[in-house]
Amino acid sequence: MADSYAIELQVALVALLEADAGIAALVSERIYDEPPQPVMRPYIKIGDIEPRPVRSSCGKAANVVFGIEAYSRPNSGRIEATRCAEAVVSALDGAALDVVGYRTVYCRWLTQTVESDGDGVGYSAIIVFETLLDG
Numbered sequence: 001m002a003d004s005y006a007i008e009l010q011v012a013l014v015a016l017l018e019a020d021a022g023i024a025a026l027v028s029e030r031i032y033d034e035p036p037q038p039v040m041r042p043y044i045k046i047g048d049i050e051p052r053p054v055r056s057s058c059g060k061a062a063n064v065v066f067g068i069e070a071y072s073r074p075n076s077g078r079i080e081a082t083r084c085a086e087a088v089v090s091a092l093d094g095a096a097l098d099v100v101g102y103r104t105v106y107c108r109w110l111t112q113t114v115e116s117d118g119d120g121v122g123y124s125a126i127i128v129f130e131t132l133l134d135g
Contacts (some may be wrong), residue, residue: 005051005062005102005133012099013046013092020091026084027070041073041122042080043115044088060135062102065110065128068092072122081114085125092129105132 010033017023017031030043047067054061070084082116093109112127 003097005064005135006049008099009049009051009064009066009097009131010103010131011045012097015066015067016095016097017044017088017091020087022087022090023084026080026087039071041071042076042084043071045069045071045082047126054132061105061131062133062135064131066131068127068129070125070127071117074122078116078123079116081123081125082101082124085112085114085127088127092127097131099133102133102135105134107131117118 012102018029027042028042031044032043035043035045043124047069049064049066051064054063065104068088070081070088072080076123092107095107097104097107108130110128110130112125114123114125117124
């Protein structure tokens, strides 16, 4: 039996991001749900996952908005965080996510921001996507 939309989506996202050569060239294997402390930068973290049920007589479905976060090294500036964000968009925009128990109708990039970390260590990018999962 499949887990919830959010759990199965997270598993699929990590698998797809880990398998992408462009992302591996930037962050190696540093893709986390919750990064270890201390963490080596740059890295990618799964951000917020917000499932919203889609009610129909055909079964269960969910529109899910989710974020992927990318963190740059100190002194690497906005460029490294932006490159990570662009690699994430390239990997996920239009991707057919392999979400156990659900069919991905679409996965699309909505927006991104790149800004200085509040602690002044580096830059962070938040990339937001939307997907429709049909169960």
